[in-house]
Amino acid sequence: MALLEVNNLCISFGGLRAVDDFNITIEKGELYGLIGPNGAGKTTVFNLLTGVYKPNEGIIRLDGEDITRKSTIEINHAGVARTFQNIRLFKNMPVIDNVKVGLNERFKYSTLEGILHLGKYRKVEKEIDDEAMRLLKVFDLDSERDTLAANLPYGKQRKLEIARAMATNPKLLLLDEPAAGMNPNETKELMETIALVRSKFDMTILLIEHDMKLVSGICEKLTVLNFGRVLCQGETKEVLANPEVITAYLGG
Amino acid sequence: MKKHDNLITYAVVIAAYAVFQILAATGNLSSHMKGLLVPMTYYAVIAVALNLCVGILGELSIGHCGFMCIGAFTSAFFSKLTEESLPGPLRFFLAFVIGIAFAALFGFLIGIPVLRLKGDYLAIVTLAFGEIIKNVINAFYIGVDSKGFHFSLKNSMELGMEKEGNLIVNGAMGITGTPHDSNFTVAIVVLLISLFVVLNLVKSRDGRAIMAVRDNNIAAEATGINVTRYKMMAFVISAAIAGAAGVLFSHNITTLTASSQYFGFNASIMILVYVVLGGIGNIRGSVIAACVLYLLPELLRGLNTYRMLIYSIVLIVMMIVNWSPKVIEWRKRVTSSLRRA
Known part of the structure; x- marks a missing residue:
């Protein structure tokens, strides 16, 4: 099929x-x-x-x-994941957070756990962090993890957009x-x-x-x-x- | 974001609290100044709330005083009603629960139409809702007697209450004689809790989703983020915190009226000024800006004629310090050299 x-x-x-x-x-x-x-x-x-x-x-x-x-x-x-003709990144967020947004629906904990930083928060955040870093490494963006997405050079912005799309699996x-x-x-x-x-x-x-x-x-x-x-x-x-x-x- | 950023914010608030308490204990604080401490703190609380909406969610709301108004009135109503039947601390705690719950509920209801709009349109409609809330509350007459609640939109005579009945909300005269439960310590605790909620939220998956919606909602949607849900979440939490500020407000004054001075357009703009000058999206900046800009005009009362002149110069200086790229660069250089030293 x-x-x-x-x-x-x-x-x-x-x-x-x-x-x-x-x-x-x-x-x-x-x-x-x-x-x-x-x-x-x-x-x-x-x-x-x-x-x-x-x-x-x-x-x-x-x-x-x-x-x-x-x-x-x-x-x-x-x-289905996509990238855009005119790059659409989350510009005011660091590179790693752009990828983490892509992971948002795959690694979950409740809002309350998020606000209190309790329960599954630490464990799941660690998983999110590891998975995001793994993806950034694949795309050779791991050295830029804390750079704001807006400050990346053009080619890397394209790469980051693909990395973010791939994060949604x-x-x-x-x-x-x-x-x-x-x-x-x-x-x-x-x-x-x-x-x-x-x-x-x-x-x-x-x-x-x-x-x-x-x-x-x-x-x-x-x-x-x-x-x-x-x-x-x-x-x-x-x-x-x-x-x-x-x-x-x-x-x- | 650095690891200890949040701790610094809490430390600043606690240090400020300690300084004011020491000044008060040693008799260095005039009674006029003491009276300003609670208002200063609840303005900091609502500035934090508005920064969540404007800075983190990226939607300009200029009706946040409306949510403060709802928190103030619902909690004052409850406290008035249970003044005799409940012990003070429990009553005040429940007043917070009620004020916050109602502000959140109205945040949700108003959010349904408002969050479909964008930019200027959203600002205009929140402004309208803020004014509507204030004016509707001004028209309420509510009393209670042995037969139960009485309600009217005309005047207090229309209520038809028994002689020993208790008139709680008296139209434009508002609620009189709310128990004086607010104090500086409670206010600081509320501020710390609001900071805790907002700062932690920003560092969670929900916070990232909210900021993703702010930065690019089309991309957020294509990345599987439920844009409506996260907009609503941020808006409701923001309204709830504004409601908490309202509870502090209403339990700090004798007569609570839904007047323009406290809940009108100008008041909402004043809070927006705190947020903008403290740095949009910078929570700690909002707290500092709210405190400085609230106290300043009061402290300068002695200088009468030059008061507003100095105030406006301070606004300009804050704007330069927080927004000029050159100054931000210079600040970064200074902090990094301090760190190395």
Whole structure:
């Protein structure tokens, strides 16, 4: 059974069909790319998958479970985590606390225990601290644990956003233009980070990206969107050689 | 955040308490000054409450005096009612329970519509609720006699009470003769408990979730944080602490009226000034700012004409010390060199 199955997903804003009859099937462990020209509806698809928008039609299944009309929070708990095109960190909090927020729903104690610092507080906080440090080490951010997130360099902010998403222990990770605004060196490092996430956590990833070097370098399968519709779908090599894709998006 | 930060805050409060107690015991404190100690402390308490709402949750509320008002009236009502039947300390403790519970309840009820709003709109609506609470209480007439409670919104005659009945809330004249249970020691204990609650909350998973909502609610939601729940939690706790300040307030004066002087817009803004100048999100700063800025105009009474001039200069100096990036840098350098020495 596929990890993510989307059938006939549609949404309109007023008279505009932003996403029309969108289908995608992602198997467990795959690295899947979603590409297309600006305004094609890529981020809208992400917002539909994470419950920010509710679709007019269609069905979304994660690991067999129907998550179509669930709230953003429920979808996150069901196992979908994401990053944003324009980085959204908790800027005034230290790096480690950003990750700890991601762990919030996995390591619990009651509010009263939290206020009194009694009961399970010490034990669970220790677990949270250890787990957060473990994640920061994986992403090579452990030396920055007490830096405010806002003061991190750009590349590390991207990494921290991925680390925070991974802290929620997702089944599927959605990356919205992770390489946007990066120089070639940073992009290279990002590709290594993504490879690391896959190998270390055995993660299934769906990413939106314009950087074709990154896309052709790491994605196994691609879906091309154009004007809200799927233009082409399949193995990366075949899709990138498709004449329709070249006219609509790649140019050439 | 450093490990001993919270301990320093408690130590500052206890040291201030000790200094004032020694001054009072050695007769160095005028009776006028002694009368200012309890108000100073409950303003510090409500500044802590407001800082939880403005600094930690990041929502600007300018109606917090409304919650103080609710705490003050419900607790004074209870104390008046049970003045003869309950022993002093127990009655005062129960007055706190009731004042805090009602303030929290109203925090919850008002939070339902208010927390759907953002920024300026939220500020405007909290302001309106603060004024509504004050004006509604001003219209209440409540009395009690052998037949039970009587209630009216018109005047005390409408209550139709027996002759020996006890008029408790007399409209705009408020509640008169609340037992004088507040003192400086109790007030300091309440301040320490409020600090304990807020500082511990900030360092727990709930506190992190609340700050995550403040910094970016879209990302918080995508990270699985229940934004509504945490906003409400912070708002209700903040209202409850403001209610505790109200209990101290009403048991410290003879006649409690829901007047603009104590519960109006200006009073709420004054507390916001304490919070902003003490540093938004800086709990210890709120306590210090509330104490200094409350005492200062009173201490400067002798200088009459120059009083407000000096007050405004102090406001500007505090603003520079707490907010100017250069000065903050300089402060950090000084503290780190002190630490090394």
